Amino acid sequence: MKYLIVGCGRVGATLAKRLARAGHDVTVVDEVSTAFKRLGRDFPGKLVLGTGIDVDVLCRAGVEQADGVATCTQGDNRNIMAALIAKHHFKVKTVVARIYDPMRAAMYRDFGVLTICPTTVGAHLMAHALLQESYRKLPYERSDVEVVEFVASESLAGRTVDEITTTGKTRVSVVVRDDASLIPANDLRLRAGDKIVMVVAHDAEAEVRKLITPAMAAR
Amino acid sequence: MFIIVVGGGKLGTYLARALLEAHHEVVVVEKIERKAQALAQTLNAEIAQIGDGCDPLVLEEAGAGRADAIIADTGDDEDNLVICLITKKRFAKPRTIARVNNPKNKQIFEELGIDSVVSGTEIVMNMVAQEVERARH
Numbered sequence: 001m002k003y004l005i006v007g008c009g010r011v012g013a014t015l016a017k018r019l020a021r022a023g024h025d026v027t028v029v030d031e032v033s034t035a036f037k038r039l040g041r042d043f044p045g046k047l048v049l050g051t052g053i054d055v056d057v058l059c060r061a062g063v064e065q066a067d068g069v070a071t072c073t074q075g076d077n078r079n080i081m082a083a084l085i086a087k088h089h090f091k092v093k094t095v096v097a098r099i100y101d102p103m104r105a106a107m108y109r110d111f112g113v114l115t116i117c118p119t120t121v122g123a124h125l126m127a128h129a130l131l132q133e134s135y136r137k138l139p140y141e142r143s144d145v146e147v148v149e150f151v152a153s154e155s156l157a158g159r160t161v162d163e164i165t166t167t168g169k170t171r172v173s174v175v176v177r178d179d180a181s182l183i184p185a186n187d188l189r190l191r192a193g194d195k196i197v198m199v200v201a202h203d204a205e206a207e208v209r210k211l212i213t214p215a216m217a218a219r
Numbered sequence: 220m221f222i223i224v225v226g227g228g229k230l231g232t233y234l235a236r237a238l239l240e241a242h243h244e245v246v247v248v249e250k251i252e253r254k255a256q257a258l259a260q261t262l263n264a265e266i267a268q269i270g271d272g273c274d275p276l277v278l279e280e281a282g283a284g285r286a287d288a289i290i291a292d293t294g295d296d297e298d299n300l301v302i303c304l305i306t307k308k309r310f311a312k313p314r315t316i317a318r319v320n321n322p323k324n325k326q327i328f329e330e331l332g333i334d335s336v337v338s339g340t341e342i343v344m345n346m347v348a349q350e351v352e353r354a355r356h
Contacts, residue, residue, distance in 0.1 A: 081296070
């Protein structure tokens with residue numbers, strides 16, 4: 001697949017290298033030529049010097065053939081503008097923008113652009129690390145469904161995946177046991193300490209809270 | 220009419236002055252404190268407001284809820300676009316007018332639903348072209 005990355009900072013460069021390693025055709029755009037040094041000498045992709053909010057620069061970078069565009073320059077407004085040009089002018093199928101301001105990130109989702117807000121994600125992960133919670137929501141950019149992860153307590157030991165699932169509301173996606181991830185069958189019996197990743201409808205969070213240790217559920 | 224001007228540079232200052240002279244109500248939002256103070260001195264002290272016009276709360280405080288028009292005239296096209304998009308999204312009423320510094324962005328802004336897009340560069344270029352044409356004949 002062909003991907004275009006606007007902004008060759010730490011995130012842009014890491015993303016570009018990762019996509020290239022996975023065998024994709026990657027083009028990186030940045031205003032400053034020294035930024036490309038971050039990609040290393042053996043980067044196989046194409047480099048285009050210029051601003052990502054200029055249609056001619058985006059054309060030179062092959063936006064018209066791109067399957068996806070990611071904008072990750074230092075400026076929120078620049079990212080959103082480049083993303084909107086890609087999405088609405090060039091009709092690129094998948095466009096994702098890095099937006100630091102959580103308020104703006106939420107708003108631009110309505111403009112058909114996927115947004116990643118490192119502020120929200122970072123604060124979320126750090127809070128989890130500090131609080132050492134046994135229950136957490138994983139970053140997932142949808143409002144009607146959530147992905148949660150929790151550790152099975154003694155009270156869940158011996159129950160099957162089927163027994164802790166509510167049809168149409170919750171589903172166990174992964175059970176992490178002894179450092180291996182299992183895609184569980186319905187009759188898998190849980191053990192205390194299993195890490196459970198569950199997809200939960202937005203209105204079913206209470207169902208999941210019931211499964212967590214009494215101390216957690218009381219919070 | 221009540222008009223909010225975002226960007227209190229040279230253009231914003233002259234624009235605000237002209238609008239005031241035409242008896243419009245004007246607020247100028249400028250994010251750099253020094254520039255906002257200069258505005259308050261040269262024009263009316265009440266009209267200058269310090270703040271980032273790309274922040275919905277700042278726009279709200281400036282009175283975007285009841286404004287007839289918002290003019291985004293900063294030197295950065297991406298900021299002007301965001302100011303207008305936020306206005307469209309959050310405050311239904313004001314007409315959005317944007318300055319584009321790069322003439323190529325005029326079409327993009329129009330495609331994204333900005334009500335009126337003005338390219339200073341394009342206007343000057345057209346005038347120069349006309350003058351050249353006239354000099355030739």
